[in-house]
Amino acid sequence: MREPCGGVLAFDFGEVRIGVAQGETQIGIAHPLATVTGNSNAQKFERIAALVAQWQPQYFVVGLPVHADGTPHELTRLAQRFGERLQRRFALPVYWADERFSSLYAEELLHQARVFGKKHKQVLDQVAAQALLQWFFDGGRAGGLDGTAET
Secondary structure (H helix, E strand, O other), X not given: OOOOOOEEEEEEOOOOOEEEEEEEOOXXXXXXXXXXXXXXXXXXXXXXXXXXXXXXOOEEEXXXXXXXXXXXXXXXXXXXXXXXXXXXXXXXXXXXXXXXXXXXXXXXXXXXXXXOHHHHHHHXXXXXXXXXXXXXXXXXXXXXXXOOOOO
């Protein structure tokens, strides 16, 4: 699989909230962007579609949650379905990034920045998406979904 290039949106998938980060491959720096919520998948994908229209990414990165030992669990399957749905809906490649420690890293970053309480909860998922995208930029790829590649 060739190296991805261009703008990217990254997703820290959760059943309730989806953290979103944005970055550009050429500079290799990720930024927290948004937290997507909604009462239904349709509402969440409407919000994601608005972000796609605004940022015009060339590909997506989706965090692949696994147990600490690397084995899959229920959320792994749901994140994979989410990535497959992104790929079908927007016809853009999806790459996976190991997200085992992205939330812990995000917690530490927010603690260091002295972001607590309500503000902490609002940005945690975005910062987790930022962490996994930065890890991806730094070489932490875990396969892809581009319509031909196996995951």
